[in-house]
Amino acid sequence: MGRPTHLCNAENARASCRGAAPARVRFPRPVSVEEERGIEQRGALLHAARLVAGERGLDEVLDELLGEAMRLLRADAADCYLLDPARRVLRCAAARGFADPLVGFVYPADRGVAALALERGGPVAVETYGEAVHELPHAAYRDFDRVLAAPVSWGGEVRGVLGAGLRREGGRTFEPGALDLLEALAGLASLALAGEERSDERARQARIGAALGRIAALLSEPLSAAQTLDAAARAAADALGGEFAAVLLPEAGRLVVAGAHRVPRGLRRREPPAVLVEAAADGRSVAARRVREDARFADGWRRAGFEALLAVPVDGGGRGLLAVFFADEREFGRDDLEVAGLVARAARAAILRDRAFESERIARALSQQLARSGNALEPELDPVAVLAQVAEQARALLGADAASVALLEGDELVLGAASGPDLEGVVGTRAPSTGWLGGDAVQLRAPVSSADVSADVLHGGADAVLERGHRAYAAAPLGGREGVVRGVLAVYAAEPRAWREEEIEALAALAGNASVALANAELYRRLALEHAQSSAILANVADGIVAVDRDGRVVVWNAAAERITGVPASEALGRTPFEVLRRELESGQGGTNRLVPIMRGEEEVWLSLSEAVMREPSGEVAGRIFAFRDISAERVLERMKSDFVSTVSHELRTPLTSIYGFAETLLRSDIGFSDDERQTFLGYIASESERLTRIVDALLDVARLDAGTLEVQPVPIDLRTFLSEAVDASSQPALGNGGRFVLDLDEEVPEVRADPEKLRQVVDQLLENAVKYSPAGSVVRVEARARPEAVEVTVEDEGSGIDASQAERIFDKFYRGDETQPGTGLGLFIAQGLVSAMGGRIWVRSEEGGGSRFTFSLPVANEAEAA
């Protein structure tokens, strides 16, 4: 062997597979069954190649090859026949998997599947052996169903046939690609045959063997087609002693360097000359022994660091060339062509297999990556972050050097996010939406790609990322609602790159995911904004707002609801209103301003409740919203007002009854009344008229107090005298059964400033109340106490007293402590108004059952006034 060959068995090949996981696959995953099989097959090919390169005899090598063939193809049997061209017979050189000893068996070359392969000069697959072959060459083939055969050629002639078969009883079929493998093995068999026949060229053969070994060795390492092609190029260079070599394959209608070994960079980028393009298309070989003087090559190719070139056709999923470049001028013999062709053929099966395998692998990796990107995008709810993530994902997905997302704004594409090195400042750049590439994706609403943009039309200003030294470009449109294109997702490669179909599909799929994620994020942002707005509104409205879901569970319980019901949102959420309030809010038929009483702790609260039902488009109830106000206070006021009206009515009607009644009575002509009687009747008419006037005055006072127009005319007043007179006047009709007034006035009571009329009104009211609520025979105390700058007057009774809650409200308008007592509920309200109008204060101290002490204070008149 000319140089040390990196060899590995299936075991360490698998390990190296894992170790050298291709950069574009970002996640670890277990080696699949298919990959295992691929590795196993490469291991077998490698083994076979080593056999051929070795020093063993032909028959032995062929026998070993059959063993490898059975393993590789999982065949039940395999055989190898060599052709005797003179006699037109085939002689069995090796056989495995047959009960009969076939080696040495001879049969006419026009029989069996071998005859088909010989006739065609290429591999043959037969599915129903019995039908395809009329006359079995040997009874040993009787049980076979599916059979493959590949010719073994050397020196331009078919020299034999390599066959493999499956027995009918197994019911199995060959795996896809089995025929390619068999052909590859047939290629190795050809080499072995060549080695046998040209033993004088041992060194050369060893070199060829090493080259083939290299193919197999390198094939067992990488899983990428590109590296396989590189390996094939290297093998060709090694086998022919070339300086460098390349595999040229058609892509997007052009011949590009798909695999290379030591090819100078300058040459790599150069457009292949027409002679190569045509040769590739026609499946011809090209030999140029002095390129420098060869008119078929353009200048760039004449001075590209080589002197001679040999190119043979290679089928790598499209018609291409395997080109070997030589440092010196060189004559090419038939052998060189043979060797190059053999290398091309040997590489072909592996290339095809790798291609199919890689397509499958990439598709799977892409879909896994896509699924991952879908998952990664899903929780991202910030549109800007989504764009950044999409760019990131696209770059990782395709193993691209850069990626960008541009969104359509008017008729411009604005770059929203980019991923990749050296891209500062590209975000925010704009390009016309009708522009080149990106614009195409928008206009066509379909993915676009270019393996090498530099070869295309000028694109100045078309794409900021592209301008940062990228050569390859692929883009897919980002969809919006109703099929509208919203933007473009693009990936870039620094070197020319033929984008695979699966990659473009994956990019389009990612763009689809991205569109959804972007739409979600925007929807979410809008919802979040609306939610924030409605939350702010809900938190600040005075009305209680409660929303329940379809199951009737509370999902909204705003601050006003907390305040009105006394239940914090934390307790209410997730429960039903009934559980929370012990009261159903739902009415069944909705409606507005229903009155609903609930309990806030011990207190009854009246709600004015409106209800709205939210429905799904299908009409199903999706939830309900309740809005309510606490109208307890309004209700109380309402009731007090209505009570007031009836009370006032009662208060007015009572004196009116007397006035009207006595007037009517006096008008009776049928009764003769005495003077005394008339006197009494008229006296009642007069006093009840006064009572009526007082009530009307009180109502006027209230109106003035409410309007703030009550006027007081304060003068200095001596309270000792004033109170004595007031008590004397009240004593007359007041306390029966031995009840009495007790005056307890300080010796020195300074004069106060007060309006005498209003003051009398206040004192009379307090005395009247005291009498009204005092039991018969009790004492009412009237006190006057001199305080600094004020005098306090107190009226104390021995009545039942008032409790604390009554004391709070006793000065309120319309409030009546005992509703069975006559009265308007205005007396104390007016008294309070009058006292404060005179610059004083009024209050009550009472214990239930212990009587009441009403006290008011009045400011002391100053010296000047007193004098």
Next chain:
Amino acid sequence: MNGDAQARTKVLVIDDEAPIRLLCRVNLEAERMEVIEASDGPAGLEAAQAGLPDVILLDVMMPGLDGWQVAELLLGDERTRSIPIVFLTARAELRDRARGLDLGGVDYVTKPFNPIDLAPLVRGLLDRVARGEREELRQEKLAELRASMSR
């Protein structure tokens, strides 16, 4: 009973307002009726049980025991159950009048009233009661009320 036309009809007036009691007394006595007075609920109950009047004129708004309560007690008492009650009330709301009839009163008089109408009212009432139409009278009054309430 009606045949003995000149038998004195006894009317009990329960009202906390002295002028109104006097008004009733003067005008009923002028029609040859006997009037007894009570100035509050408890006194009224006592007078009803002791005097067994033919009719009771009962004020509603009184301190302590109010007219509603007095009526319930009177109608709940074997001795006074049969005495027709006429409410004298300054509470003009229909619902107040209805309440009186619901409690068992046979009629109501809204203050202010013309005292001259009192005696004919009492007389007519007693005629109906004598004919065993006390309940019919009450129902008539209720129907009247309902009619005015629904207007």
